Amino acid sequence: MNREDKTAATHGGVLVELPLGDAAPNFNLEKSVCSHGLFMMAPNHWDPHSKTLKRPLRPCLDDDETSLMVHISHPPHSIHALHLRVFGTHALSPQQQQSLLLDNVYVASVWSRTLSMAQALCELQAELQHPLSSASNVMDENGTISSCQKLKLTISFQKHPQEKNQRESLEFVNCLRGTEDYSGSTIGNFPSPRDLARLDEKFLERRCNLGYRARRVINFARQVIEGRVQLKELEFVCGTVSLSDYDKLTEKLRMIDGIGPYTCANVLMCMGYYHVIPADSETIRHLKQVHAKSSTIRTVQEDIENIYGKYAPFQFLAYWSEMWQFYEERFGNLSVVPHSSYKLITAANMRPKKERGSKRTKLSVVKDMQDGFTKRMQA
Incomplete structure (x- = not known):
């Protein structure tokens, strides 16, 4: 695919055009996005009416706190290029554009629980990035949220674990005005390694219903923060898929606690290795x-x-x-x-x-x- 993208500042944010190259004549965004269960999983949000995929993305690999809402569409008047409309900014650096383009290359009861865990993690990320200004502003006498303010995280969940009930959590997320999809609702992003690394295991287990996975998630996040796992190396491989690297990557992934043969094969499949079917x-x-x-x-x-x-x-x-x-x-x-x-x-x-x-x-x-x-x- 040709990566010579075009950008333009518009009244609706910044527009990035991603040329489809030789794939243009037969490309169908709806079929491409909605051909795997990932499109159903938070923070992805597929709008069937406008045929647009909406989700927050981090525009810079070195900034794990800033997320911008991105709408990905394929307008009839632009059959040779996808449109990535980025809200919340007036300009994107070449590095940010490249990061956004990389993020868009992938693209039983266990399934319902997977959806709920992903949703809970994205709601938690919204809470971590936009906590209430003070405890006195959380609830009024009727039990509803009275005010909400953007702030960096000012409390340590390791020292003061807190757990909101479902009604409080929904009201909290609805009052946020951080990463908005411009259709009236707010979508939290998937937590960054830094978000997760500072959490208490028991809090994460209860808040997102992760069970035994909470420990593995936090340990993995801390390995990333400490540099023991290099995600950038894996992201670089996504653009240079070679079957000769498969065994080497498998060995690296299997060293991470919690990644067995099935999970490893799925991760590598998402990176572009299609010769192994996770069974x-x-x-x-x-x-x-x-x-x-x-x-x-x-x-x-x-x-x-x-x-x-x-x-x-x-x-x-x-x-x-x-x-x-x-x-x-x-x-x-x-x-x-x-x-x-x-x-x-x-x-x-x-x-x-x-x-x-x-x-x-x-x-x-x-x-x-x-x-x-x-x-x-x-x-």
């Missing part, structure tokens, strides 16, 4: 339901290779394209599903529908999808 119970369900494979956790990788090996080095893209289509056959167009229903998009609700009309078998549908994927890869 879990959802993969086993899919292979059984669609390919009539009686896979187990011991045999699933062999079955994956037999089915998707021919697409190397894009096995994951073929697998995910196939699985996502089956999800949409079950739930409909996921890009227009209400936000309140995201938690229902789980394997538990993937029971086959009664076939109507066409009598085509699932395997014939799979073959059509695979043929289509092969043609796209060859184009």
Whole structure:
């Protein structure tokens, strides 16, 4: 993709144009964004009416406190470039532009809990970056928030853990005016390593319902702050994906407490390594339901290779394209599903529908999808 972006200051913030290059004729922002569950997860917010992805981003890698709201769209009058509209500033440095562009390259009951934990962490980040000016301003006599002021964090959650109930937390977030999506609501960003490193483990565990993960999250954040984990090195690799680096990166990631084979494969997939398919119970369900494979956790990788090996080095893209289509056959167009229903998009609700009309078998549908994927890869 051509990275020669264009910027322009407008009444609605700063506009950054990201040329699509050779991908322009077939590019579809809606399908690109809404083809993975990440678009449902905070702080991402997909607007199906304007077909715009809204989320806060940090414009500078060295500044983990400042977040700006970014709207990503693909207007009909600009078919050759994406529009990244950055609010809350009148100018962006070349370094900030590059950082924003890097941030935009990715792009069962466990799922509903994952969504809730991500949402809780983003709400917590908003609270950490914009605490109330004083305890006397938190509540009035009716129990509602009376005032809110932007301030840097002035209390130590390590020494004074506090926990708000759900009503208080929602009222608190609604009164913030920091990272606003310009449609009336405020979206907290995902906490930075510095945000997390200074938290008390028990507070984070209770506040965001992380359970045993709280300790791992805080320890990882402190490793980043202390320089033992270099995130910039990993971000640099995103632009220079080489299969020869996969084992080396795997070794680095596996040294981090809490990152096992499945998580490691997912992280590397998000970085652009598509030749390994992260396999879990959802993969086993899919292979059984669609390919009539009686896979187990011991045999699933062999079955994956037999089915998707021919697409190397894009096995994951073929697998995910196939699985996502089956999800949409079950739930409909996921890009227009209400936000309140995201938690229902789980394997538990993937029971086959009664076939109507066409009598085509699932395997014939799979073959059509695979043929289509092969043609796209060859184009």
